[in-house]
Amino acid sequence: MINHTKTISAERFLAFLLCAAVIIAMLAQLIPAFFMPIKAEATEGAVPEFKTFADLTGKTVAMLTGAPFEELVLEKNPDVKEIQYFSTPTDMILALKTDKIDAFLANNAAASMMVNQDSTLAVFPESLEDTDFGFAFKKGDPAREKWQAAFDSLSRERIDELWDAWIGTDESKKILPEQDWSGANGTVKVAACDSVPPMCYAGNNGELVGFDIAVMLEIARVLDVHLDFTGMEFASVMAEVESGKAQVGSGSFVLNEERRKLMDFVTYHEASYVMLVRAEDGGISAQQTASVQQTASVQKTVTVPEYTSLSELNGRKFGLVNGSPFAEIIESKVSDVDEYLYFSSIPDMALALKAGKIDAFLTGDTVADTMISEDAGLAAFPIPFGELEYAFALQKGNPMTKQWQNACQKVGEERIQELYEIWLGTDDSKKILPEQDWAGANGTVRVASGDNVPPVSYVAENGRLEGFEIAVLLEMAKELDVHLDFTGMELSSLLTSLQTGKVDISNSCLAVTEERQKALDLVSYRKGSYVLVVRAKEKTVTAPEFSSFADLDGKTVAMLAGAPFEEMVREKNPDIGGVQYFATVADMQLALQTGKIDAFVTNNAVAAMLSNQDIGLAVFPESLGDTYYGFAFKKGDPLRDEWQAAYDSLDQERISELWDIWLGTDDSKKVLPAQDWSGANGTIKVASCDSLPPMSYAGENGEPTGFDIAVLLEMAKVLDVHLDFTGLEFSGIMAEVESGKAQVGNGSIMMTEERKALMDFVPYHEASFVLIVRAAEQTVEQPTFADSLKASFERTFITDARWKMILLGLLRTVIIAICAGVLGTLLGFGLVLLRHQNNAVTNKLIAVYSSLITGIPVVVILMVLYYIVFGKLDAPAMVVAIIGFTVIFGARAYGLIWNAVTAVDTGQREAALALGYSEKLAFRRVILPQSRSLYFQPLKIQMVMLLKETSVAGYITVLEMTRAVDLVRSRTMEAFFPLITAAAIYFVLTWLLTKLISTAEQYLEKKHEQRKIKGVD
Amino acid sequence: MSMIEIKGLRKEYPDVVPLKDVNVSIDEGEIISIIGPSGTGKSTYLRCINRLETPTAGSILVDGVDVCNPKTDLTEVRRKMGMVFQSFNLFPHKTIAENIMMPQMDILGISAKDAYAEAVRQLERVGLDGKARKFPHELSGGQKQRAAIARALAMHPKIMLFDEPTSALDPTMVSEVVSVIKSLAGSGLTMLIVTHEMRLARDVSTRVFYMDEGGIYEEGTPEQIFGTPQREATRRFVFRIRSYEYTLTSSEHDLIELLGGLDDFCGRQFMSRKAARNCMLAAEEMCSAYLLPALRSSEDGTITVRVSVSEENGEQTIEAEYSGIDGDLFEKTDDEISSAIFKKITQRLPDEREHLVRFRILV
C-alpha cells in the first residue's frame, strides 16, 4: 500500500512540474498582448499639446541649424530643457512625432502647410515674433524699387488666394502659370531655395514651385520680364544674390534686422515664427504604433550587441571564470565595473549573461566566436580588448617546456591554423582526432583539459575529450613521441591539478598573462584577441517587399531630381510604372512610407543608414550598379596622388569601423576627432556637401560631419594638413573644386564615368546604387510551444546522442553512491568497534576524524583528497570520489551507529557479561544487533543525502550526472530540459534507493517475524 | 570448603560508600537470603561477587578463585555464576529459545541442536514449555523472569545470584517466580537471593543476611532473624515497624500538635479505631503524667516521643528517649490519674538502650 501511494506521488510531482512549465510558457507569450497599446481613432481637430509658453518648461524645442531663434524661445520661457538643431523640417517632424523633441520652430507658411498635411501636428497658439517674408535683392539694387511697386500693384485677394492654394493640401491647385507674356523687359535670374516647402521647393520634375515662385511670377507678369530660376540650398541663395549671379533671391526669407542690414527686400507676405507641437491625443501616433506593429511582424532579428560603446559598460556586472585574471583587462577599458560574478565554466557565464545576471564577460576570440555564432542571444562587443596569446600550461620549471615549445614550432602555424579552421568550422565530419598510434617511446604525459570549453576542449558524446586544443596537443605529442592521457575537469580545477602535480600539462584556451607566466611554464601556440561577449539586442532587419526587378512591374520608382538613374532602372525593368523625382531623400522616404511611391534609388550608404533605422524600409537586394565613392580633385591636380597615398596607408579595418559607426543608429558614436595635429603642411580647403547624411551633412552646429569627413580627417592626419570645410549644396561641390576655391570636394560623390571624365578622384569606399523599398508584409512563423519544446528536447537528448552522456553520468552517480554507501557503512561499523575498545589514543583519533569530516564542506574534502592527499598518486578521479564519499559517509555512519549503541539499555550488557560474555563479544552479539532499530532510519536518510551529494564530484573531474547535465546545458544553452531531467532523475533515484532500503528492512522484519532459529529449523 | 569467601570488602562510589567492610563465608549448597532496606548495598554486594562492580578494597574468592585479581579471567568466573536481574534483561531481539541458546553457543561452544534441547529442558523446568518461539515482549513479567532464570540455568552455574527477582513483578506473578526459585533449593546450587519476599527468605534460606549500615548488620538462621532479631534495625525491618516521632523541648509545648500528628500517623497505618484511640491515649497520658513534669523541672531537657507499630504483627509500642534529664523519667509523677491510665494501657518492655524507656501499648 505504502509503495503504491509513493508511485502516485512521484507521478503527480512530475505532472505538476510539467504543468507549471507549460503555464509559465503560456503566460510569457501572453504578456506582450497585455501591454500592446490600444489602437486609438484619429481625432479630427488638431489641438496643440501645449498651449502656453509656460507649458514648455522642461521641454525640448528644435529649430533649423543656424536659425537665430534660440534667444526668442528663451525669452519666452527660460526653462525649456534643451534646444536642438536639425537640418531639415522633415527631420524635425519625425523627431516631434517620435517624442525626441516637443516643439520646433517654423515660419507660419511652413507651419500651416505641415499642419494641413499632418493631423498629428498642431500650431502652438502663441507666436514668437511677427515680421514679413521678403525677396532678397543686392543692397542698393534699384531693381528692388521696381519689384516693390509691381508687388504693391497686385491685389491682396490674389495674394491670399495663392497663399491658400500653396499652403493647402489640394495639389491640383498648386499650379504655376506659364511665362506666356512677352518678356520684353528681359530675363531676371532668380536664385531660389529648393527645399523650403510650401514657399519654395522642387516640384515633381525638379522644377521650382511654391508660393514664392507664384508671387514672383505674378510680379514678373506685371514687369513683363521672364524669370530664370535656379534651385539651390537655402544657405547659398543670399550668396548668389550678393555675388550678382542672381538678381533676386527667394526662399521664404523671414525678415529680421540682421538680414535687412545685408540685403534689401521686397516684402510680400506677413511672416511669423510659430512653434509646431504634437496635437493632443494625436490619433496618428496611435496609427504609427500600429504601423510599427505591422513592421514588427516582418522583422527578422539579427544579433547586434546590446552595448556598443565603452561608456555603456560602466556600472555593469561582469562574469569571470574562477581564477581567470581577466578583471585587470576589463578594468583597463572599463572604469566603473559594478561587480564581478564568478563562474566555473564559460557556458555557465553565457547562461548567466542571457539571464541578465551579468552584462558581459571577457574571453578569448576562439571561444567567443563559436559561442556567438551558435547562440543568437550573444554578441561580441565591437571594441577589441586587446591581443592575447593562447598557451598550454606546464608546471613552473618543468624541463619538458622547451621540448613542447619546439614541438609546437614543428607542428607549425599553418597546420595549427588548419586545425583551427576544422574545429571551429561547421563541418562536424572533419572534427576527428587521430588515434595515438605512434610508439609513445617517450612515455605518457597526463593532460588536464577543460571539459566544458567548446570548441577548444570539451567532452564529446562518447565521454572523450575533443576539440581544437586536443587536436593540437595530439599533433605535438606525435612530434615528441609521447602518449597523452587526458582528464577533463572544470576550469577552476585545471591549474590546481597542474600545480599539485596530478597532471603535466593543462589546456583550456588559456591566455598568457604576466601573472600566469610567473606561476607557470607556458607553451604559446596561437595568437588571438580578447573579446567581450555581451547580450545581443534584438535588432530588426526587414525583408524587402520586392526582391527582384521583375517585381517592380508597374511600380513607381523615385529618385532625386537630376539624378541619372532613370535609365539604369529602365534597363533593369522597362515596365516600371513611372519615375518620380524628389528634392530630398527624406521626401522620398516619406513618399515610400506613405505608399506614394514603391521604391526609390539611392546610394548604398543612405540605404544602409535607412535600413538600420528600423522604419519599415528595406534594401532591395539587387544593385543597380557598383562603383566607388570618391573625393574629388581638380583634373590633373598632383594633390590627388598624395591623398591617394595617404588613403592607402590607412587601416582598412579602421575604414570599415567608421563606416559602421556613421551608418549606424547610435549617434553617440558619431564623433569627429579634433584636428589636433600640427598641420605643418598647411590647410586644405574642402567643399563638403551639407545635406547628404550619412556621408556628408551639417552636424548639430552646422559643421560638416559624416563618414566622408571622418575619412578625410584620417587622411589629413596622415598628411599632417588641416582641413577647412565649407558646407554647400551637392551641385555646388564640383564647381567649387573646378574653380579652385576648394582643393577637395566630397559629398558621397559616386565615381560615374561621366564624373571621372571631369575630375580626378580618390576612391574611398565601395558604392552602389540600390533601391529602397518597403519592408515586406510577411507573417513570421512563430514556433508553437509544443514545437519549441520538442526541438529543445531533441537538442538536449537526441542531438549528438547526448542522452548517452547523461546515462553515463547517471551510471557514475549510482556507482559512487553505492560504493561509498556500502564502504562508508562498513567503515562506520569498524570505527564503532574500534571506539568500543575504548583505547584513549584511538578514541581521540576517531573524535578528530569525525569532527574534521563533519566540519568541512563535502566539496572541500573531495578537493583536498584529490589535489593534496592523492595529488601525486595517479588515482583516477572516480576512485578518489568513492574514497572521499566513503570517508565522509563513514564518519556519519559512525556517529549514527555509536549514538544508537550508547542508547541501548546497559542491563543488556550486564546480562551478557553475567552469562560469561566478554565485553567485545557482548558488544558484537548483543548490543550492536539491538542498536539496529535505532540507527537504521537515520542511516537511510543519510544514504539518500549521499546520493544527492555525489553531484559535487564534478569538482574533481568526475563526469557524474549533474556534471553531464551541466555539459549538455552548456552545449544547448538551454536550462529547461537538462535541469528538469536532472531533477527527475535524482528524484527517481532517491525514491528507488529509499524503496530498496525499505524492502531490505521489510525483509529483515519478515525474517524476524518467522522466528526461525538458525541451526535448528 | 567455602564456595564464596569475602574479606574486608569495601566499595566506594564518589558520593556514597554502600559497602564498608564486609566479611563473609558461604559454603557450597548454602542458600543465602539477603534482606534490608533499599540503598543499603545489596545489589552492589552481589555485583561485586560476579565482578560487575569492581570492589574498592578487599578480596573475594569464588570457588577458590580471587575475582579481584586483575589476572583472573572474569568470563571464566562469571560462567560459574548465573545472575537473575530485577529487570530480567532478556535480549529483546531474540526469541526465548535463542536467548537461552545464544550464550551456550557463544560461550560454551555448544551446537545449536544441543543448545536448543537444553533450552527446551530448562524452559520445561521453569514451566515455560511452549514459549520457546516467543519474543520477550510477548511474555508476562513472571514468564520473562522465569525465562531469565532458565537462561542462567542453561549455563549450568554453581552459584545463582538473584537480585530482587520479583520486585518488578505484579503481585499476582510473584508466586510463580518464587516457586521456581524454591524448586531450585536443594539442587545443590549455592544461591544468593536479594529479596523483599520474606516468606521466600524464611522458607528456602539456610542463612539470612540483614544488610544495613555498610555491611551485614545481622545474620542468622531464618528463625533467628525473623523470629527474634537481635538488633533494633533488623527488628524494625523484619517486623516492618513504622514510627511516629515528636520531640518536646519545653513544658509549654502544645500537645495538640503532637496528638494531631499522631492522629494522622495512625490513620496512615490503617489502625483500628480502638488501637488508634489507645495510641493517642497512651501518648497523651505519658506526656501529662511524666514527660511534661520532667521537662518543667529541668533546664534544657529534650524528650522524643516515638509511637511505633509493626505491620507484621500489629504490635504497638510507645517510647520516650530523653536527654538533659537526670534520673528515671517514670519513677514518680504529679498526675496520679494520668499515671494510672497510662499504666493500665501499657506494659513496660525491657530495652538495652540508655535514656530510653519503652512500653507496649495494650489493646
Ligand SMILES: Nc1ncnc2c1ncn2[C@@H]1O[C@H](COP(=O)(O)OP(=O)(O)O)[C@@H](O)[C@H]1O
Ligand atoms: N554505579 C553507581 N554509582 C554511584 N552510586 C551507586 C552506583 N550503584 C549504586 N550506587 C549507590 O550505592 C548505594 C547502594 O546501592 P545498591 O547496592 O543498589 O542498593 P540496594 O540494592 O541495596 O538497594 C546506593 O546509595 C546507590 O545510590
Ligand SMILES: [Mg+2]
Ligand atoms: Mg538493589
